[in-house]
Amino acid sequence: MSFRDLQIRDWEQFSETQARAYINELAAALPQAVRVAGLSNCTYAGRTQRIAHFVYDKALFALIPGCQVQLGHDVSRFQPSIAQLESYQASANEYAIDADIYTFVDQMTCSPRMVTLTPFLLETQPREIGLEAISPDDPTIRQIIEQYASSVVELYKQYRVRCNPDGTIEAWRIVSKSHEDIVRDLAADGLRLPNIDEWEYACGSGSPTLFRWGDACPCDRYPTDNTADEVWRKREWVRSGGNIPFTQDSPDWDLHLRPNLFGLSIAQNPYHWEVVAEPSVMCGGDGGINICGGAGFFLGWLPLSTAYWNDSIHEWLDEEPDLSNSFMRRVIPIP
Numbered sequence: 001m002s003f004r005d006l007q008i009r010d011w012e013q014f015s016e017t018q019a020r021a022y023i024n025e026l027a028a029a030l031p032q033a034v035r036v037a038g039l040s041n042c043t044y045a046g047r048t049q050r051i052a053h054f055v056y057d058k059a060l061f062a063l064i065p066g067c068q069v070q071l072g073h074d075v076s077r078f079q080p081s082i083a084q085l086e087s088y089q090a091s092a093n094e095y096a097i098d099a100d101i102y103t104f105v106d107q108m109t110c111s112p113r114m115v116t117l118t119p120f121l122l123e124t125q126p127r128e129i130g131l132e133a134i135s136p137d138d139p140t141i142r143q144i145i146e147q148y149a150s151s152v153v154e155l156y157k158q159y160r161v162r163c164n165p166d167g168t169i170e171a172w173r174i175v176s177k178s179h180e181d182i183v184r185d186l187a188a189d190g191l192r193l194p195n196i197d198e199w200e201y202a203c204g205s206g207s208p209t210l211f212r213w214g215d216a217c218p219c220d221r222y223p224t225d226n227t228a229d230e231v232w233r234k235r236e237w238v239r240s241g242g243n244i245p246f247t248q249d250s251p252d253w254d255l256h257l258r259p260n261l262f263g264l265s266i267a268q269n270p271y272h273w274e275v276v277a278e279p280s281v282m283c284g285g286d287g288g289i290n291i292c293g294g295a296g297f298f299l300g301w302l303p304l305s306t307a308y309w310n311d312s313i314h315e316w317l318d319e320e321p322d323l324s325n326s327f328m329r330r331v332i333p334i335p
Contacts, residue, residue, distance in 0.1 A: 073109035091296030130324025136169035204306035
């Protein structure tokens, strides 16, 4: 079997010996300095899958086997909870949205489509674009440290400084990066960005639901909430003796923060949207637009849906060449 012939059904049927042989031979055949990190079984949202991890440039990559799969979102299968219906209706009333939840979700997600993918390695953690490390002894950085008494300081599109609890200081210059710059820099190392089909499959692993974990989402908080309210909810749950049933509104609900079925930390924070191979397209978020606008909890979660698509954002990106402060993940192509 050629490395590029590996399909998910083959991968699932491999014995552990066959799987280890494949990934060891693959690592040896790649032009980059890649080493095998190991095999493991990942369970997520009721599904279990074997995953293979590799290390390159001090970063972890996951093997995404090839497949023929339906991507996009079929709204006829969407089963919103009562809380989601109520949250959406409140937002629709406030913002004069003339569509029911099904029509709106259909408008904000990619249409169903069949695609055929070949295998690739994908970085498991997104990396921020445009951060260039500089010495904390740089005069500008010393001035920032003296001026601001904060653990993290960011001067918009200029510098970021982090003062760690152990006393060490990290500093970065924020450098403007266009999509063309990113593609060129990656190509110099034999790498590339995932295309939208690859990103969507890697995120949802073929799940037909709105989110990679299912259709439900909490409607009493935003995905970025980590406040005193969360502490209060957890305290009340413990005080009740654990008698409050676990639902999407449970205090321990954290499915968006867990690694997905491929071991990827992906679509966790709407602010951390990701660049893909197609210019002027972002995946995994909306840049925080819905949350910043106070659009309501369901609409705050919607940008984390696997097939999220917002035409107005993509039109705006056509006019905004600077992608610094956005995120990306690298692909190691399989020969």
